[in-house]
Amino acid sequence: MTLRRTLAIAAALVAAALFATIAYVAWRPEVLVAAEFARQLHGAGLSKQARNVAGHRWVYAERDADQTDAPTLVFVHGFTGMKENWFPLARVFGGRYRLVIPDLPGWGESERLPRENYGFLAQSERLAAFIRSVSPNKPVVLVGHSMGGGIAALVAAGHPELVSRVALLDAAGVRFDDNRFGAEVLAGQNPFGVHDRASLDRYLATVYHLEEAMPRIPWPADRAYIAQRTRDAAFEQAVLDHIGRGPERFLPGEEAARIGQPTLLLWCQQDAVIDPSAAALYAARIPQASTVLLDDCGHMSMMERPAEVAAAIDALIERGRPR
Template sequence: MLKIICKPLLPIVMALGLTGITTVAAQAAPLTQQSFQQVLQEERSWAGLTTRTLKVGDIEWTYSEGGDKAKPTVMLVHGLSGSRDNWNRVARYLTPYYHVIIPDLPAHGDTKVPAEFDLQIPNMVEALRRFTEAASINKNLNVAGHSLGGAVAGLYSAQYFFDVQSLLLIDSAGVFKSTQSPYLKDPTLLRDIVVTKPGDFDKLMKIAMYNPPFIPSALKQEQEKVMIAQADNTRKVIEQLIKLYGYYTPETFALAARAIEAPTLIIWGKQDKIIDVNVVPELKGLIKNAQEPVILPNVGHTPILEAEQLVIQKYLPFLQKAVATPNPFAGSAP
């Protein structure tokens, strides 16, 4: 039997992304995968979210949805090896004011794709576009992305600028000239942070978070099992990233970034070890409507869990202004 003993939520890392989880204590019986899923469901409910599914072509999407459908839509995109639950702590502050959609990306979380599905970022963006069309949320969309999800959100915003109202990038992946990160200079190192065996989860937390929290061992073990089960898909995505870094250059990345028209807010953890803060001025210089970036001290790669209240304090006023500003490209779709 599980007992919810406190809120707000306790973060759990998932590779370059994370999952936030309600703080729990296992009493009597050990934590099972079924009760672990119940904990996740409790957290989604606390954030004002419910689970939905939608089949689009050969992809069976699973996503969280919350808020009033009559209000502007915000779509939140998670990072590598993460899931929709990465965003629960942020979504809690959005659902009272906005319609919120958080999909599990292809081959992540509970979204199912064929074994041969192309996991390169451009194909994920195209699949995400088909999802937004099928869900009827493709117009006047406010897009936010964390880590790898930032690269997906950025490319989506560049390609579909006539439908994107605003963009939020949090510790976003990209091909940068100014990076000092070993993981960006040599993306093959990403292979070393895949959780494939017991103990890898602790190692990952120390890399992804500046000040990792205490997590009850039963909860940690179940999360680690989930990540080990997803390791093959994580490897596939990483191999595609390695290929991408092999043929994309900072110049080709810049072309895509310069095509972003939407007002853009950039938020970064100052102590990010995976995508270092040195790239922020470069990214801001590429995006024509980028606001002054927000740098969060004593925060690592995961501000959406390490400092979600600081993220929301900056994002809500930005979002309010963005949705009130007409998109000059609306209605100009090719």
């Protein structure tokens, strides 16, 4: 066999393997999404863990601190969010703290059970049990975003022995000034609903202000994401009925008056989801809170401004004082 023929056969085999790979990814685009999440997990120095708590299997990311006596930070994502939302912030922190980043029950890779309530109060009790499990006998710094901020406020108020400090980022749970997002929720819609590429682009444009921070979801990964969000539509609607329109919708703000720990309130001024007026409403109920308003960012503060968010949490840990 001549060298030229050998090279031609090798090139054909490589091309066939490449075509097969492309075809497989196009057929199973969720493989591409999983690979990207694994890359982000590794890039942030995190490992994936799982444990059964409060009747659910929790999947979470974790990283130990450089020093064994460092504080433990627990991050809680928002509505339609996932643990991966916190990975940019995890990279900024390095090894200063132990990090625990769960998918809340019902979301991401954690277990969802039929006919369960995944509203503010039920999730706060599950989160309290999770904190007891991952950090026994040592209170944590609890950081919650959006819906996760409302859940974190309830845990800090109702289980103060579990939380040494609390940070509420763009947190839900109070009656903020009217905006389009709030009006659509009250009208019975899901402004975050995704069922095609146009609604996906609308969702991303609503939660992000900085285009450079917006996740790129190219074909065929967008197919997998859209399919998953379409399957989740009924679940999302049920949760939104609890936290956006039901009797619990303002419970975090009402209970916030019981928060005695050092508290950080952090908002982005261009937040089109939870209007920045919410920060003042929380501050009126938590007089010891420090408020940080960041400019030129939207609802996803920890992804759009991770360095500034990390600095504010550092200050909360280093200089916070209890009421």
